[in-house]
Amino acid sequence: AQSVTQLGSHVSVSEGALVLLRCNYSSSVPPYLFWYVQYPNQGLQLLLKYTSAATLVKGINGFEAEFKKSETSFHLTKPSAHMSDAAEYFCAVSDMAGNNRKLIWGLGTSLAVNP
């Protein structure tokens, strides 16, 4: 069975500091991995996805993530945090067993950005 684990339910950074949100996956097949962001009272929005092409994936709002098979990781980074980045971030893997392709989610990481 596939799964993702997000290390750290809460991360706090200063404005302008590096953002690092951790995600590790478990999968017996090559995974398709996603990062979504959820702002308060809004729906989930795709930040970026890994689909077995380039291992370094660039997304919206200056975020990027690197797929590392040897570490089974797909950590999300942003060089310089902005106040508007404060939100809940979810890592997910596409379920490749069967045909439904549902997303299997981590518990999320709440990012706070301090002035």
Added chain:
Amino acid sequence: DTGVSQDPRHKITKRGQNVTFRCDPISEHNRLYWYRQTLGQGPEFLTYFQNEAQLEKSRLLSDRFSAERPKGSFSTLEIQRTEQGDSAMYLCASSYGLAGTETQYFGPGTRLLVL
């Protein structure tokens, strides 16, 4: 393309009442998913439609829950005899394709509170 819409955005009901939620996916998206999200958790898969066929239901979906997608367009999720444990955010997502790499686009969700 107006995105995925859900109605209502908020619903407060008394225990034992029936509620129905509606999801309008992005037009021509053949896949439609329902997820449930409780506070502090990632979304959990409930059910999946490919066109009008409901192809998978999670064990989370008790017999009080029913979902339909007539004519492969909008979808409804009904909860009968609501319980306080049903209080959650109900998310709808749609996508197009079969590979597992396609993006799921989410609606804003329906927040249900059962008193």
